[in-house]
Amino acid sequence: MQIRDSLRALVESGTLKPGTRIPSSRQLAVDIGVSRSVVVEAYDQLTAEGYLTGRRGSGTSVTGHPGDGTAASALTPPEETAPGARWDLRAGPSDSVAFPRAEWLRCATAVITGAGRQELGYAPLAGVPHARHVLTGYLGRVRGVRGRPEDLMITSGFAQGLALICRVLLDRGHTALAVEDPGHPGEREFIGQSGLRPVGVPVDDEGLDVERLAACGARAVLITPAHQFPTGVRLSRRRRQLLVDWAREVDGYVLEDDFDTGFLDPADRPPALQSLAPDRVVYAGSASKTLAPALRLGWLAGPPELMESVEHVRAGWDIGCSGIEQLTFARFVDTGAFDRHQRRLRTEFRRRRRSLRAHLDTQLPDAWLPGGDGGLQAYVRLPPHIDEQSLVRAARRRSVLLRGGRDYSVSPAESPPALVIGYAKANCAALSRGLAEVGEAYREQGEPPREPVDRST
Numbered sequence: 294m295q296i297r298d299s300l301r302a303l304v305e306s307g308t309l310k311p312g313t314r315i316p317s318s319r320q321l322a323v324d325i326g327v328s329r330s331v332v333v334e335a336y337d338q339l340t341a342e343g344y345l346t347g348r349r350g351s352g353t354s355v356t357g358h359p360g361d362g363t364a365a366s367a368l369t370p371p372e373e374t375a376p377g378a379r380w381d382l383r384a385g386p387s388d389s390v391a392f393p394r395a396e397w398l399r400c401a402t403a404v405i406t407g408a409g410r411q412e413l414g415y416a417p418l419a420g421v422p423h424a425r426h427v428l429t430g431y432l433g434r435v436r437g438v439r440g441r442p443e444d445l446m447i448t449s450g451f452a453q454g455l456a457l458i459c460r461v462l463l464d465r466g467h468t469a470l471a472v473e474d475p476g477h478p479g480e481r482e483f484i485g486q487s488g489l490r491p492v493g494v495p496v497d498d499e500g501l502d503v504e505r506l507a508a509c510g511a512r513a514v515l516i517t518p519a520h521q522f523p524t525g526v527r528l529s530r531r532r533r534q535l536l537v538d539w540a541r542e543v544d545g546y547v548l549e550d551d552f553d554t555g556f557l558d559p560a561d562r563p564p565a566l567q568s569l570a571p572d573r574v575v576y577a578g579s580a581s582k583t584l585a586p587a588l589r590l591g592w593l594a595g596p597p598e599l600m601e602s603v604e605h606v607r608a609g610w611d612i613g614c615s616g617i618e619q620l621t622f623a624r625f626v627d628t629g630a631f632d633r634h635q636r637r638l639r640t641e642f643r644r645r646r647r648s649l650r651a652h653l654d655t656q657l658p659d660a661w662l663p664g665g666d667g668g669l670q671a672y673v674r675l676p677p678h679i680d681e682q683s684l685v686r687a688a689r690r691r692s693v694l695l696r697g698g699r700d701y702s703v704s705p706a707e708s709p710p711a712l713v714i715g716y717a718k719a720n721c722a723a724l725s726r727g728l729a730e731v732g733e734a735y736r737e738q739g740e741p742p743r744e745p746v747d748r749s750t
């Protein structure tokens with residue numbers, strides 16, 4: 294009874310986890326000095342009660358399957374799975390086939406082969422100096438980002454950068470962080486969990502409405518100025534200036550999330566907002582969209598006095614991220630492989646976007662795209678008579694997964710009908726077939742009214 298009760302208590306308290314193997318009856322009998330039949334009886338009783346399970350040859354273990362540790366961050370809620378769905382047109386990172394395995398491996402091999410005691414030791418908290426140096430040069434060249442390698446920190450993805458900035462803002466007395474509406478719903482929740490209040494500010498054809506921002510009371514804002522997520526709208530030149538003027542006036546900060554500019558045509562992308570006001574803008578980037586989220590590589594480049602606080606906060610959190618990954622990435626950038634890889638992806642995604650536009654013209658002729666070209670997803674505005682959510686459900690019944698604009702909106706009830714169609718995971722053939730199904734679902738929604746439609750964001 295003592296054996297049975299103590300094992301049961303260990304299972305119930307979670308000390309013994311599902312799937313854990315327990316000692317054989319023979320071993321336990323020897324260990325605690327009782328006859329084996331006593332242990333066998335206790336195990337039989339616990340098996341009958343459903344606590345243990347035993348199979349001949351594989352021993353006895355705690356019932357159930359080991360957990361897969363999927364406690365999700367607000368930023369990456371578990372993707373709804375829809376078994377049998379054939380076309381995944383949801384916004385998200387590139388398909389795994391796009392990852393440049395051979396080139397990445399070449400860089401990793403060179404780094405590991407040459408790694409000495411220093412490279413294999415703890416990297417400095419803000420990042421390996423060589424990687425920061427290479428990345429600063431690269432961001433200066435392709436995005437016009439200003440600043441010294443010392444003012445750039447390599448983080449575990451944008452997520453960590455955002456968490457650090459939230460903490461620093463809280464420490465400096467901020468209570469709110471403005472965000473774009475529509476915007477990333479996971480980011481809003483993540484910011485809320487940090488203790489800051491996320492305040493939605495509307496986005497229109499010129500990007501974030503800076504006058505509304507100024508009226509909302511927040512003194513810091515998170516923004517995707519080059520290619521707004523998810524509408525694809527670019528912050529106008531006028532608003533860029535208004536935004537940095539605002540930040541100076543309120544003694545505040547702008548966190549610039551430059552998450553997907555690698556997919557914009559270089560001739561057609563504005564320089565980083567940070568280049569206008571390095572004293573007020575923290576530039577943030579990530580390898581998640583251009584390479585893979587699994588690398589957990591991101592970076593922050595900001596005003597030295599702010600970055601000092603960021604480093605101070607981080608010192609209480611972790612001891613930096615993988616030096617080997619950082620050096621591999623630095624080599625990937627330095628050898629030109631990163632430029633080549635992004636060029637390849639841009640060509641492919643341009644092709645997909647053209648195909649998407651062509652199919653939209655035939656399948657959803659009354660819909661339009663308010664944002665610019667490029668990126669990994671399209672925000673498709675629908676005429677007002679369309680019920681967005683029932684269209685999304687009808688598409689799902691036709692084996693197509695996509696999201697409605699409401700999923701990104703701060704006030705879904707007031708959000709005009711829209712679809713967010715991602716083409717990172719769907720090639721031209723999948724887009725064509727998936728959109729044909731969406732077109733069928735769209736036509737089921739009924740005839741459009743005759744009056745003209747307002748085509749603003």
Ligand SMILES: Cc1ncc(COP(=O)(O)O)c(C=O)c1O
Binds near residue numbers: 477522
């Ligand atoms: C708007 C936006 N910013 C940034 C990121 C990158 O985040 P992380 O670097 O933490 O993967 C994502 C996700 O891919 C995103 O959708």
